Amino acid sequence: MAMYGSQIHYCYPAKKWYVWDAVRWCEDNGGVMGRAAKQVVHELRDRAGEAGDEERTKQILKWAHKCQSAAQQEAMLKLACSEPGISILPEDFDRDSWLLGLPNGTLELRTRTFRSSRPEDLITKICGVP
Numbered sequence: 001m002a003m004y005g006s007q008i009h010y011c012y013p014a015k016k017w018y019v020w021d022a023v024r025w026c027e028d029n030g031g032v033m034g035r036a037a038k039q040v041v042h043e044l045r046d047r048a049g050e051a052g053d054e055e056r057t058k059q060i061l062k063w064a065h066k067c068q069s070a071a072q073q074e075a076m077l078k079l080a081c082s083e084p085g086i087s088i089l090p091e092d093f094d095r096d097s098w099l100l101g102l103p104n105g106t107l108e109l110r111t112r113t114f115r116s117s118r119p120e121d122l123i124t125k126i127c128g129v130p
Contacts (some may be wrong), residue, residue, distance in 0.1 A: 006119055008033065009088040010081040017077075018088070018124075023117045024101055025093060025124045037073040093124045101126035 009018040009025065017028040045064035051057045066072060080086060100107040101123040107114050117123065 008036070008080075008086060010086050011088050011090055012081070013090055018093075020119045023103065023105075024126050025119070025122060033077055034073070037076050038068075040076065041067045041073070088122075093122045095122060099123060103128065 007020045010016075011018060014027075017033045018025045019028050019032045041064055044067065045061060048057045048060040048064065051060055067076065098108060098110040099121055100109055101117065101121075102114075103126055105114055106117050106121060106123065
């Protein structure tokens, strides 16, 4: 979760993953989470040598090899859903009606200031500007 925690949410009622695209939260319809699971396995394998001793390195490499299966990666994602800060409800998104999502940032209507988009705003909708 350290690698992706601030960039992902799982919505149990919708049974969908949401990913941050640098502007808004989007449903993961493109396999981002599947690629993320694979990346975690690659990272585990690549860092196995940092374990400190040869036996531990072998154990980590064996585990990383096992985690390359689709079933293990699906299990990883299923467990990740319940991690603190990952699960979210549909009503948590787009809650602040004073924030207007735009393709290049966020307009704070209350103060009439424009700023960079932030994941913590939980914006899913953006307005197109001609």
